[in-house]
Amino acid sequence: MHTSSKDLLAAVSHGDDVAFQQLYERFSAKVYSTALSYAQQEQEAEEITQDVFVNIFRKAHQFKGKSAVSTWIYRITVNASLNHIQSKKRRFFWQPLEQIPEPSNFHHPGISLENKENATLLYAAIKTLPDRQKTAFILSFIEDLPRQEVADIMETSLKSIEALLQRSKKNLRDQLKKWHPNRGKKKK
Amino acid sequence: MKEEQEQWLEDILHSAQGKAPVSPNPALLEAIQTQLKQEPYLQLTKSNWTKNWIAAAAIVLGLLNVFAFQQILSNNYSSENTSAPSTNYESLISDYNLYE
Numbered sequence: 001m002h003t004s005s006k007d008l009l010a011a012v013s014h015g016d017d018v019a020f021q022q023l024y025e026r027f028s029a030k031v032y033s034t035a036l037s038y039a040q041q042e043q044e045a046e047e048i049t050q051d052v053f054v055n056i057f058r059k060a061h062q063f064k065g066k067s068a069v070s071t072w073i074y075r076i077t078v079n080a081s082l083n084h085i086q087s088k089k090r091r092f093f094w095q096p097l098e099q100i101p102e103p104s105n106f107h108h109p110g111i112s113l114e115n116k117e118n119a120t121l122l123y124a125a126i127k128t129l130p131d132r133q134k135t136a137f138i139l140s141f142i143e144d145l146p147r148q149e150v151a152d153i154m155e156t157s158l159k160s161i162e163a164l165l166q167r168s169k170k171n172l173r174d175q176l177k178k179w180h181p182n183r184g185k186k187k188k
Numbered sequence: 189m190k191e192e193q194e195q196w197l198e199d200i201l202h203s204a205q206g207k208a209p210v211s212p213n214p215a216l217l218e219a220i221q222t223q224l225k226q227e228p229y230l231q232l233t234k235s236n237w238t239k240n241w242i243a244a245a246a247i248v249l250g251l252l253n254v255f256a257f258q259q260i261l262s263n264n265y266s267s268e269n270t271s272a273p274s275t276n277y278e279s280l281i282s283d284y285n286l287y288e
Contacts (some may be wrong), residue, residue: 017221024217034213037204046212053220110207118203125200142204173197183196 005069013060024053027070030143031077033110037138040106040123044088051080067152074145074153075094078135125175133168136161 003019005026011019028049033047055076062070111119124132132154140161141151151161176183 020221021217024220028216029209029211033210036210046216049212049216050220050223054223057224108204108207108210110210111204112207115203116209118200119207122200122203141201142207144205169201172201176197176200177193183193 006065009056009060009069012057013063019038020053020057023056027073028053030070031073033098033145034077034138035081035084037126037142038078038134040127042109042186048077048080048084051084052077053158055080068149071149071152074139074149075155078139078153083134089130092160121176121179122172125172125179128175129168129171133164133171136164137168137172140165160179 002034003022005023008023008026012023031052032049035052036042036045039045039048041057052073056073059076061067099143105120106123108115108119108123126137129137135154139145139153145153147158147161151158154161157168
């Protein structure tokens with residue numbers, strides 16, 4: 001029998017372990033994939049996924065049903081991912097330079113071999129975006145969510161999502177050109 | 189030349205689209221369940237206790253207010269009763285003003 005996500009969440013709010021497992025099976029891949037786009041490291045993405053599901057369990061009773069369950073879960077995921085990045089930045093602020101790990105070339109496990117090189121550049125450039133542009137871009141172009149759902153997750157209008165996407169694309173292009181000024185140009 | 193650079197940038201911007209779905213380590217669910225069993229129940233119990241105490245205190249305060257209000261009303265009523273015969277006293281006193 002197919003149970004709706006809202007019913008599952010209602011059962012989770014009463015401490016139902018089986019409902020929690022079903023909700024996990026339904027959303028863990030989406031949560032993990034989104035977290036991976038932010039953290040760009042598999043172990044950190046798993047830590048974020050763990051935080052998200054612990055929060056879902058704790059806050060299930062606060063879900064008012066005003067949005068879709070997936071929207072609510074994506075919102076928790078985005079917040080957890082941004083918080084994770086922030087706390088990581090704060091941690092490294094106090095460490096001597098030689099202890100700070102070098103930014104690794106992230107290879108997303110789901111990306112085909114032919115796109116691997118380009119995607120690595122893309123993920124590196126995404127890291128340089130401001131938070132709201134980063135979120136709009138990840139949800140729209142990496143997670144392939146409809147624009148309206150992205151607007152709902154970010155609690156803003158469709159128009160401002162379009163504006164954020166335009167700015168994020170421009171910033172990504174500028175960053176890529178700065179890193180590789182001669183790429184894509186024919187050699188004479 | 190510019191067109192080729194544009195194409196290169198477009199290829200990069202769309203390079204993550206259509207990626208295969210990825211899943212976390214299968215052991216992650218167990219780790220989450222273990223974490224949930226270890227601590228949040230205590231916090232939930234604690235917060236329920238707090239809520240119960242706040243509710244009990246609110247009920248006691250409400251009852252005290254009702255009691256106090258009733259006391260005030262009954263005092264007013266009794267003071268009205270005692271002030272009523274004062275006109276009789278005045279007339280009684282005036283009746284004894286023999287030298288007016």
